[in-house]
Each structure stands twice: as structure tokens, then as C-alpha cells.
Amino acid sequence: MHYVIVGGGSSGWMAAAAMAQALKGSHTVTLIESDEIGTVGVGEATIPPLQFYNKILGINERDFVRATQASFKLGIEFHNWGRSGHRYFHQFGEFGSNIEGISFHQIWLRLAANGHLHPLSDYSPAAVAAAQQRFLPPIPGMPQDMPQLAYAYHFDAGLYARFLRHYAEQRGIVRVEGRIVEVGRNSESGWIESLRLKDGREIRGDFYLDCSGFQALLIGKTLQTGFIDWSHWLPCDRALAVPCERNPDNFFPMTRSTAHRAGWQWRIPLQHRTGNGHVYCSQSIGDEEAARVLLGNLDGKPLGEPRLLRFTTGRRSKLWNGNVVAIGLAGGFLEPLESTSLHLVQSAVFRLLSLLPVSTQPDPAAEAEFNRLSVAEFEQIRDFIILHYVLNEREEPFWRACREAVMPDTLAHRIEMFRTRGKVARHDGQLFADASWVAVMLGQGLKPQHWDPLADALPLAELQAQSASLRTRLQQAIARMPGHAEFIEKSCKAA
Numbered sequence: 001m002h003y004v005i006v007g008g009g010s011s012g013w014m015a016a017a018a019m020a021q022a023l024k025g026s027h028t029v030t031l032i033e034s035d036e037i038g039t040v041g042v043g044e045a046t047i048p049p050l051q052f053y054n055k056i057l058g059i060n061e062r063d064f065v066r067a068t069q070a071s072f073k074l075g076i077e078f079h080n081w082g083r084s085g086h087r088y089f090h091q092f093g094e095f096g097s098n099i100e101g102i103s104f105h106q107i108w109l110r111l112a113a114n115g116h117l118h119p120l121s122d123y124s125p126a127a128v129a130a131a132q133q134r135f136l137p138p139i140p141g142m143p144q145d146m147p148q149l150a151y152a153y154h155f156d157a158g159l160y161a162r163f164l165r166h167y168a169e170q171r172g173i174v175r176v177e178g179r180i181v182e183v184g185r186n187s188e189s190g191w192i193e194s195l196r197l198k199d200g201r202e203i204r205g206d207f208y209l210d211c212s213g214f215q216a217l218l219i220g221k222t223l224q225t226g227f228i229d230w231s232h233w234l235p236c237d238r239a240l241a242v243p244c245e246r247n248p249d250n251f252f253p254m255t256r257s258t259a260h261r262a263g264w265q266w267r268i269p270l271q272h273r274t275g276n277g278h279v280y281c282s283q284s285i286g287d288e289e290a291a292r293v294l295l296g297n298l299d300g301k302p303l304g305e306p307r308l309l310r311f312t313t314g315r316r317s318k319l320w321n322g323n324v325v326a327i328g329l330a331g332g333f334l335e336p337l338e339s340t341s342l343h344l345v346q347s348a349v350f351r352l353l354s355l356l357p358v359s360t361q362p363d364p365a366a367e368a369e370f371n372r373l374s375v376a377e378f379e380q381i382r383d384f385i386i387l388h389y390v391l392n393e394r395e396e397p398f399w400r401a402c403r404e405a406v407m408p409d410t411l412a413h414r415i416e417m418f419r420t421r422g423k424v425a426r427h428d429g430q431l432f433a434d435a436s437w438v439a440v441m442l443g444q445g446l447k448p449q450h451w452d453p454l455a456d457a458l459p460l461a462e463l464q465a466q467s468a469s470l471r472t473r474l475q476q477a478i479a480r481m482p483g484h485a486e487f488i489e490k491s492c493k494a495a
Helices: 009-023 050-057 060-067 104-113 125-131 156-171 217-220 285-294 343-356 364-390 397-404 409-421 434-443 453-457 460-478 484-491
Strands: 002-006 028-033 071-073 075-079 087-091 152-154 172-176 179-186 192-197 201-204 209-212 227-228 238-244 255-260 263-267 274-280 309-311 314-316 324-326
Touching: 002 192, 009 050, 009 343, 028 397, 050 060, 050 152, 050 343, 060 152, 060 156, 071 075, 075 125, 087 125, 087 434, 104 434, 104 453, 104 460, 125 460, 152 343, 156 172, 172 179, 201 409, 209 217, 209 434, 217 324, 263 285, 274 285, 274 324, 343 364, 364 397, 364 409, 364 434
Parallel strands: 002 028, 002 209, 028 172, 075 255, 209 324
Antiparallel strands: 071 152, 075 087, 179 192, 192 201, 227 314, 238 274, 238 309, 255 263, 263 274
């Protein structure tokens, strides 16, 4: 088999690196990339599963952190989302620990109803460490009382693509520089047959990975695969991105998301700069005003002019069509509110490797399975992002419209389950764990009417004592960790 990857950037080189590791030269893989075509390259925040991707590829974490100017991420701090002046933290990892099989947040709900004043985040190792600007990954010989932090990364997407390109080319991936000007199709099957470059060269393959970004050259422009528009639920359709100088006093191991009157702004600290962007709805605010909002809320001097990106939230009706699989933005777009862009690339690549074509003949069963799993993943992430918008108390027209929109039935069921009994409705293979749904639902102001009745079987005084002990031990253990900046300086500082 000859696999052809169309497009570089993070998605193309993530696919190439994983295929190089998995195929080990048993098939030919060619990546076509043009220096004339820029990449989006603003996705600098990730979620913990990226650790698994790096581990599968055998990438040394500290080498990776140095090469990509990375920092560590323990979660996302949300400002002004529920209402102006309010903030909450969506942590990685769990809250506390279950007591006699009862979820800790159910215990906390009972305690809160009886005068307990400490927020649930006080029982999250990631949240406590982020607030103290501390970080320490699991290491051999770590004291038993030291909590293991769930974490991800912030990194420079351009440097990450370069890092993976080096990895992939060392393992036999062939990069072809050139711009595709014509796509040849089989006259009978309609499948992609060849790609002609601007200089006249022709690349022929058996199976194609469309990593061409919003252009969607193969899956969209050529195969005319339909696009399902979700902008009625998620109306933001533009983003302005700009880096600024890093503020050494604000080097928290977390992403920050701040809501504005017609969208929200991200802040992502790296070793060498801070990434910033303003995601907004062009029907509610103009580009010039959106740029003023972005530039007026930076931590340091901007390092360039804001770059404008236009997008439509949604997904392709099929992510695998014929002999083409869409990876990354070619397959769909969900705004980066929960840092899922690179995860969708990672999961699509691993999904393809698990269903790899066994011949050049059609494989409708594999195609259907790939699409079934991809659609389920897209829709679950979509619902999690919509959750932030529908549970708001802001009065600006944009936010009122988001609150009043008719949400997907799947999300309405989740919200109702939590509203009535504090329980998270589970879906097979869901990306975000119960603790993530709990953090956002409570953070956005959704207060359950009841808690798990099993929590009432435990003596209240005993629960109060256990929770106080847990909180104290967690604070003391985290305080012994090195600072986030100190850990990077000593162990993985970029050259």
C-alpha cells in the first residue's frame, strides 16, 4: 500500500509520525506539503491523552518539552463565563476520593448543603497545584503522600510540527515539497487516483489522508462530502490570534479562558511567549472591535499583528469517504475552548491505524465503523462545549441567544440528570470524565436539587472530619512541590 498524506502542520506530521512508528516501513508513506501554504498553527493547548500519543511513539517527554518551548497544563481557569466577575477551574483528574463507593462530589454536595464553605476545587490536586503555580510529574521514588498530577502541555504548534517531521523522516516518511494543482479520480469508482503538483510531477497513491486544513482539498473540494453546520449551537465564527511577551509573574500551569461580550479570549503561557486569541461571533462584534478587545487584555507587549481566522463549526457527514480519511480541520472544526483540536487529530490517526485498509479494494465495514466512532466523538465534544454557553447568566445579546438556543437532546438529558440528582449521564467511550462534567456544570452555576441518597447513610460528622483531613493533607503535599517555572528551569528548559 502507498499512503499519501496531503498537508503538513500539526495534523499532517502527527499522522506521519504515528504511521511511521506503527508501519515500521512495511508500507510506503508520502507527505505532500507546500511552503507556499501557511498553517493555522494556533492550537497550543492540549489535554492529557497527548501523553499517550508521545508514549506510543517513544518520545522522551523532556526532549519534547525543550524542543517545543512547552510548559505544563493542569486545567483551564474560566473567567466571567457564568457571570461577570465569576471564575471557576476545570481541572484535569479527579476530586478527592470516593468514600465507600460514593463519588466524592456527591459527598461534597451533602456537605455544602450543611454549611461547608470550601469549593470542590479545594479537593483537586490539579486545581490546588495550579493555584499555587506548582508542578511535579510522577517520578520514581516520589513520597507516597505526594499526589500524582494529571496534566497536559502548552507548546508552540509550529515547533511541534517540526519536531514530529524530524521524527517521521528519520523513520522513512518521504516529504514532497509542492503545491497540488489537480486531483485525478478513477472514472468508475470516483476514488482519488493521483495528485499533480504545480511543477508537473504526479503522485499516485492507494489511500489518502486529507490533512489540508480548512481547505479540505480531497474530502471537501474533490469528493464533495457534505458538511453538517453546528453554528446554530456554537455561533462563534472567527478568531484573532496574536502572541505577546511572557509575563514571568503570571506563569501559571493552566490555560485561561475569559468571556467577553461576544465571545471569549484564550491565554496560553509558553516558555518563550504567551499565546492569545479572541474567538467571537462576527454577527455580534466587528473585527476591529474584536482586535481592540484582544489587544487590550494582553499580559505583555504584542509580538505582531493579530491574525484573522474564519471558520464554521461543524463536521463532515463522513470522515472516511472512499479511499480518503479526513484528519484535523479537513474533517471538522470545534472551537478550542476545551483544547480538543489536537486530540481529534490523535484519535483519528489511531482510529485509522486500528482499521487500516487490508487491500486497495473498498472496505465498507471499516469505513462505516470509522465514521460511527468519529461522529460519536465529535458530538460528545460538541455537547461539552455547548454546555459552557447554555449555562450562563450574562445579559449581553450574544450570551442571551446562547442561553435560549434549543440544545441537542443528548446534552439536555445530561443537564437534567445533573440538575435533579447530581449524577453525570455516561456515554460509551466519552472523552471527558465525570469530574470534568461536574467541574463545568457546578462552575457554570448548575446546582443539583438532590444528591445521591447513599451519601445520607454516612455520619455527617465523619464526612466533615474526613474532608477536612483530605483538604489539609493535599494543601501541605502540594506546597512541597517545586514551582512551575522552577521545575522547567531545572529539568526541561528550552535552549
